[in-house]
Each structure stands twice: as structure tokens, then as C-alpha cells.
Amino acid sequence: MLVLSRRVGERLVIGDDIVITIIDVRSDGVRIGIDAPRHVRVNRAEVLEAVTNANLEAARSSDDAAEAALKALRPPTPTD
Known part of the structure; x- marks a missing residue:
């Protein structure tokens, strides 16, 4: 990292x-x-981090919702 005084x-x-x-x-x-x-994209690091975290959380929520939907569509097994 280059550190300068200006x-x-x-x-x-x-x-x-x-x-x-x-x-x-x-x-x-x-x-x-x-x-x-x-x-050239110029972004504040804290904004990029917040967007990345929000996207990861949304992806996790989507995965959980998809899992729940698939489980609801599966026919019940004898142990259910």
C-alpha cells in the first residue's frame, strides 16, 4: 500500500x-x-461489503425456501 500526504x-x-x-x-x-x-467502477468498500452480505443472505433464504418447497412436494414416506 502506498501512503501519501497531500x-x-x-x-x-x-x-x-x-x-x-x-x-x-x-x-x-x-x-x-x-x-x-x-x-472504471468506483465504489466505497463498505457499500460493496454490505451488498455482498445482503446477496449472500438472500441466496441462503432462497435455498431454505427452495428446500421447504421441495420437501412439501415430496410424497410422505411411511415414517412421516
């Missing part, structure tokens, strides 16, 4: 076409601006 208005360049500009520095965080081509 001041407001200073920029970082990643590759040939991504520019990160320091917009504001506050006591509770730093505001940055990101200029990137449309095909």
Missing part, C-alpha cells in the same frame, strides 16, 4: 486516466474527487 487541491494520478483530487480536509475525514473513465 494538501487540498493536490492530485494523484493512477495509470493514464484516473485522477484523484483532495477537495477538503476536515477533522472527521477527507473529501476526495475521482475522475475516471465511465468503464
